[in-house]
Amino acid sequence: MRFYSALLRLYPASFRAEYGEEMRAIHRKRLRESSGFFARLLLWLDTIGEVVSNAAAAHWDILRQDLTYTARTLVRSPGFTLTAVLVTALGIGANTAAFSVADFVLIRPLPYANPERLVKLWQQSGGSNTGEASPLLYSIWKRQTTTFEAMGAYYTRAVNLVGEGEPRRLERAVVTADLLPILGVKPIRGSMLTSADERSGASGIMLGYDVWQGQFGGAEDIIGRRLLIDGRPLVVIGVMPKDFHFPTREIALWTAMSQQEQSDNEFGNNYWEVLARLKRDVPIERASAEMEVISRRIEPLYPQDMEKVGVSVMPLRDQFSRQSRLLLLALCGAAVCVLLIACANLANLLIARSLTRRRELLVRSALGAGRERLVRQSITESFILAALGGALGVGIAVVAVPLLARLVPTTLPIAQSPAVDPRILLFAGLLTAITGIGFGVLPAWRSSGTNDLSGLREGARSGGGRRERARSALVVAEVMASVVLLISAGLLMRALVKLHDVDPGFRAENVLALRTALPSPRYDTTARRAAFYRDVLTEVRAIPGVKNAAYISGLPMSTRGGIWSVTPVGRPLPNGRPGSASSRFITSGFFDALSIPLRHGRDVSDADDASRPHVAVVSESFAAQYFPNEDPIGQRFTFLGDIKAIVGVVGDVRVRGPEQQSEPQVYLANKQVDDNSSPFYFPKELVVRSTIPATTLVPAVRQIVQRVDPEQPISNVHTMSEIVSDLTAARSVQVRVLSAFAVIAFLLAAVGIHGLLSFSVSSRQHEIGVRMALGAQRGEIVAMVMRQGAILAAFGVVPGIAIAYVAARAMQSLLAGIQPGDAVTFGAATMLCVVMTL
DSSP states (O other): OOOHHHHHHOHHHHHHHHHHHHHHHHHHHHHHHOSSHHHHHHHHHHHHHHHHHHHHHHHHHHHHHHOOOOOOOOHHHHHHHHHHHHHHHHHHHHHHHHHHHIIIISSSSSSSSSSSGEEEEEETTEEEEEOOBBBBHHHHHHHHSSSEEEEOOEEEEEEESSSSOEEEEEEEEEETTTHHHHTTTOOOOEOOHHHHHHHTSSEEEEEEEHHHHHHHHOOTOOOTOEEEEEEEEEEEEOOOOOOOOOOOOEEEEEEEHHHHHHOOOOOOOOOOOEEEETTTTEEEEEEEHHHHHHHHTTTTTTTHHHTOEEEEEEEGGOSOOHHHHHHHHHHHHHHHHHHHHHHHHHHHHHHHHHHTTHHHHHHHHHTOOHHHHHHHHHHHHHHHHHHHHHHHHHHHHHHHHHGGGGGGTTTTTSSSSOOHHHHHHHHHHHHHHHHHHHHHHHHHHHHHHHHOGGGOOGGGGGEEEEHHHHHHHHHHHHHHHHHHHHHHHHHHHHHHHHHSSSOSSSSOEEEEEEEOOOOOTTSSSHHHHHHHHHHHHHHHHSSTTTEEEEEEEETTTTTEEEEEEEEESOOOGGGGEEEEEHHHHHHOTHHHHHHHOOOEEOOTTOOOOTSSSOOEEHHHHHHHHOOOOOOOOTTTEEETTTEEEEEEEEEEOOOTTTTTTOOEEEEEEGGGGOOOOGGGGGGGGGEEEEESSSGGGGHHHHHHHHHOOTOOOOEEEEEEHHHHHHHHHHHHHHHHHHHHHHHHHHHHHHHHHHHHHHHHHHHHHHHHHHHHTTTTTHHHHHHHHHHHHHHHHHHHHHHHHHHHHHHHHHHHGSTTTTTOOOOOHHHHHHHHHHHHHH
């Protein structure tokens, strides 16, 4: 009978109390009438099936009653229902969106085989840990290391695809044959690049899925087709899977590294990025130690090139900036604050509701409703509220996640658009549901635990004591979290405003920028390139509304430019060692096209060709560093292997964006570039200043380029204003999201304080009446209530300020020079909370 009694516990307690003894008696009788092993076995099987099915039916009947009662109750209290659902939705929606993006970037495994064993190797020199390696250094690493299963290298270069519809500019990765197999991804069509492709002069090419579908319509006969890439015929040997992105999501083509490139013996020719796969059970620390030993071993062999040069071994997953990581962590912290405030508000709502329904619960308990029955009803009501809030929160998250896509670093080899992550959704939903159910069950459990009818006589005074203190603690937590969010959002907002106020050194308004990268070997000669620039610029400058146009090898704030050593002629070196400056080749009119002020001298001219002495226009910082207190015009310096004479000085440009200090800049005449030099430094960016909206010029410029060279594609079409704003786009998104979180937190905290004080006043009406009857004035009563609110605010504001300061110190690199303890921001947030309390 013990087993049968245990089975009966499947029924609701009320059902067992009414029918339990009778069911046991019937079961005893059936046992006595059963004889034999098989008869009793059949009886038990029949009994188990009967109890399980009947218990489920009984529970369903009670659940149906509870759902009906809950629906009526919630409909009768639309204000409470709507508030509880919205509060729950905000908590779930904010956290689901924020943590889905963070999980997408920081946690989720990369889409490769055993991604935890994939690492990047960077050359360290001068305190930097993100330097590319030279082909010679890569070959030494590969020969001497023992901790890696495989190692490969790559670099990226854009190329022109012609002969297949309209010419297109596509991003390409040039890889060693070992690289793609390291990732463990196989092509969906054709084969991988092999060492044979390296020996054949890199004549094979692999296509990305999007290019195969978009440019070639998913042609079944794509394998073996010849494509014209930068004037060279290449054969398609494979197509990569749809979800394959490496090294970045912009890469559309992969070609093999030629043996000529791999045999480069110059240590200083650093342009390769190195990927490796750790051997099984080899920790990254051991690999780092081995690479340092290798660096120290080869330093004496190449003392000039390898002095104080080390190696940094970093997981592939971590290949994005610390700033990007901080942006996401700050967003997650804000979402946690919103969840905390939402849960506190929901708890306050449910506690207040339980106090108003205490008499109802006591009456039902006195009339015979058992504790289990009352708790079930409360669980049902709380669960329905949590489910409605969760469903709305999912909708909020689905809408919000695409808006946060700008926070995904472009350097990660993953798709750009994160989606709502079911695991994070489950976590946030469970957390809020636990809060809702917990605070719904506890009041019912306590109220139903006694049949003492004295509670029916408590009336409105039953809201004090421990429950009042619990609600006050929750409100303090809300205020504290809202202060943290307000201060954090304020600091980041001030940092963003400061960055927007930084003078970039040029005027970006009404400037169109586009790329016409000239391919080798067709444009290897300087004369051929100069003719292209002349023909394009002559026609573009003739367009109505165009003020000026020019070419440059790399746009400021968009491309890095080359960094080269500088040695002044006939004078001592600053600090006793050569300096450095960035170089860009330009056509005449560039400074006027970008409104970069010409301080002294002249611009480069069309007459500055190879037959004349090499000239340079330098930035003010260059002149101040290398020729202080002198007229820089006519001064000479060694740069890029020959002597340049300064003919002009222009204002400094923040070529690396508003957040970084830029090195001195040197601008060189495009006609004084040697033939067959590196095509990476050819002028390729066309800038056009106009008096009309810049984007309206695109069709006319496109037609001009097509007339000059029908095979020349146009790419990277932007306005300079877009380029400048894109540098702070991730910050802008984060500030907007964090500000929205702060506003939500502020309003929820205000609702929490108002609700607590309103309930406190209503529950103390009898006390207030007595005080006034004894002579208390209206102002004294108001002051009493205001003191209570001020105390709550103070208990929340003070620790909130301390936590906000710690948070600001942690994200100091995002503050762009704004101090973590900025008095204006802290004072404004504190005053806002005081005003909110009043």
